[in-house]
Amino acid sequence: MEHVSRWEKDITDELLALENQSARRSLVLTENADQTWLTIEGQRMLNLASNNYLGLAGDERLKHAMIEAIQHYGVGSTSSRLIVGSHPLYDKAEKELIKWKHAEAGIIVNSGYVANVGVISALTGRDDVVFSDKLNHASIVDGIVLSRAKHRRYRHKNLNHLEALLQREPIEKRKLIVTDTVFSMDGDIADLKGLVELKERYNALLMVDEAHATGVYGENGTGYAEMEHLQSKVDIQMGTFSKALGSYGAYVVGEKWLIDYLINRMRSLIYTTALPPAVLGSIIKSIEIVQQAGKERQSLHDLTYYFRSELLRNGFNICSSETQIVPILVGENDRSIQFAKLLQQEGIAAIPVRPPTVPEKESRVRFTITSAQAREDINWALDRIIYVGKSLGVI
Numbered sequence: 397m398e399h400v401s402r403w404e405k406d407i408t409d410e411l412l413a414l415e416n417q418s419a420r421r422s423l424v425l426t427e428n429a430d431q432t433w434l435t436i437e438g439q440r441m442l443n444l445a446s447n448n449y450l451g452l453a454g455d456e457r458l459k460h461a462m463i464e465a466i467q468h469y470g471v472g473s474t475s476s477r478l479i480v481g482s483h484p485l486y487d488k489a490e491k492e493l494i495k496w497k498h499a500e501a502g503i504i505v506n507s508g509y510v511a512n513v514g515v516i517s518a519l520t521g522r523d524d525v526v527f528s529d530k531l532n533h534a535s536i537v538d539g540i541v542l543s544r545a546k547h548r549r550y551r552h553k554n555l556n557h558l559e560a561l562l563q564r565e566p567i568e569k570r571k572l573i574v575t576d577t578v579f580s581m582d583g584d585i586a587d588l589k590g591l592v593e594l595k596e597r598y599n600a601l602l603m604v605d606e607a608h609a610t611g612v613y614g615e616n617g618t619g620y621a622e623m624e625h626l627q628s629k630v631d632i633q634m635g636t637f638s639k640a641l642g643s644y645g646a647y648v649v650g651e652k653w654l655i656d657y658l659i660n661r662m663r664s665l666i667y668t669t670a671l672p673p674a675v676l677g678s679i680i681k682s683i684e685i686v687q688q689a690g691k692e693r694q695s696l697h698d699l700t701y702y703f704r705s706e707l708l709r710n711g712f713n714i715c716s717s718e719t720q721i722v723p724i725l726v727g728e729n730d731r732s733i734q735f736a737k738l739l740q741q742e743g744i745a746a747i748p749v750r751p752p753t754v755p756e757k758e759s760r761v762r763f764t765i766t767s768a769q770a771r772e773d774i775n776w777a778l779d780r781i782i783y784v785g786k787s788l789g790v791i
C-alpha cells in the first residue's frame with residue numbers, strides 16, 4: 397500500500413498546485429447544449445460556447461436519420477472496421493464524402509482527435525520531420541509525439557520562420573507540414589496559399605485540419621481549402637462532423653495511396669470499435685444538408701462580423717479573430733475565470749481558456765457564434781459583455 401499512498405499524495409499535490417494557479421478543471425452538468433439557450437446547474441444562459449455553428453446538433457432531419465439507421469442496423473457496430481464493423485452506412489457515407497469533397501479517396505474515423513493522432517503517427521516516423529504551427533490543435537501535437545518524428549514548431553502563421561526551418565533539413569528528408577485552417581483558440585485563419593507555395597518548393601506533404609472550417613467555409617461547406625480553390629494542392633485534408641455538421645466523427649480525404657495506407661497502418665482506425673450505425677446515418681444526412689446551407693453560412697458570417705466589430709469598437713482585444721471563434725484576451729488565469737463567472741451570472745455561457753491550451757499570460761474567454769442565434773440575443777449579450785468588461789477593467 398506504501399506506493400499507492402505515494403501516488404495519491406503526488407497527484408493530490410499536483411491538483412492543489414493547479415487550483416492555486418486557477419488552472420484546475422472540473423466537469424459541469426450542462427443541459428440543452430444543442431440549443432441556442434442552455435442550462436448550466438439550473439441557470440438558463442445564452443449559449444456562446446458550442447461548436448454547433450450551423451445549429452444542426454438538434455436538427456429534426458438528423459434525429460430521424462439516426463433513428464432510421466438504428467432500426468435498420470442496430471445500435472452497436474460490434475467490432476473494428478477491419479473485422480466486421482464496416483457496415484453498409486460507412487460505404488454510403490464515404491461515397492457521399494468523396495463526392496462532396498471532390499476527392500479521389502476518403503475514410504471516416506471515430507473523431508477528430510483520433511484522425512490527427514492516427515494519420516500523423518501512421519505517416520511519419522523517426523527519420524521524418526513534421527513542421528507544425530505553434531497554435532495547432534493538441535491532437536496534432538499528440539500525433540507528432542506518438543510518431544517519434546522530429547517536431548519543428550514554427551511561430552504562429554509565420555511563413556518566414558517555417559521556411560527557415562525547412563531550409564535547415566536535408567533535401568532528402570521526408571517532410572510533413574501540418575496546420576489548422578481555422579485556429580481553434582485564436583479564431584484566425586492559416587495562410588494556405590503561402591503554405592502551398594512552401595510545400596511545393598520544399599517537396600513536403602501538406603496536411604490541413606479543417607475541424608472549425610468544415611461546413612462554415614466554401615460554397616458547399618467543404619472548408620477553407622475549397623474557398624481558396626486549393627483543395628487539389630493540399631495532400632491530406634482532415635475535418636470533423638462534430639462541429640458545424642452537428643453530428644460526430646471525422647474524415648480524412650486525399651489520394652488513393654494515402655487512404656489505402658491509412659487502412660493498413662493507422663492504429664487509431666485499426667484497433668478501435670467502428671462508429672455506431674446511428675452516427676453514420678446522421679453523417680450522411682448532414683453532408684446532404686450542409687451543401688444546401690448557403691443561407692445559414694451567410695447569416696453566420698454576418699453575425700460573427702457584427703459581433704467582432706462591436707467588441708473591437710468597444711476596446712476589447714479579440715486577438716486576430718476573423719471567424720466565428722472570438723476570444724477576448726484577458727491575461728491572467730484568475731481574471732479569465734472571473735470574467736466567465738460574471739458573464740454566467742449575467743446569463744451568458746462562454747468558457748475561460750487557460751494554459752496549457754493557450755500560452756502563459758494569454759488566458760481568455762472564448763465565444764463562439766452560431767447561425768441559429770438571433771441578432772437581438774447577440775445585442776443583449778454584447779451589452780452584458782461590455783458591462784462585465786468595464787467592471788473588471790478589461791476595457
Ligand SMILES: Cc1ncc(COP(=O)(O)O)c(C=O)c1O
Binds near residue numbers: 510535580637638
Ligand atoms: C482544430 C481541431 N482539431 C481536432 C479537434 C478534435 O475533434 P473531435 O472533437 O472530433 O475529436 C478539434 C476539437 O475538438 C479541433 O478544434
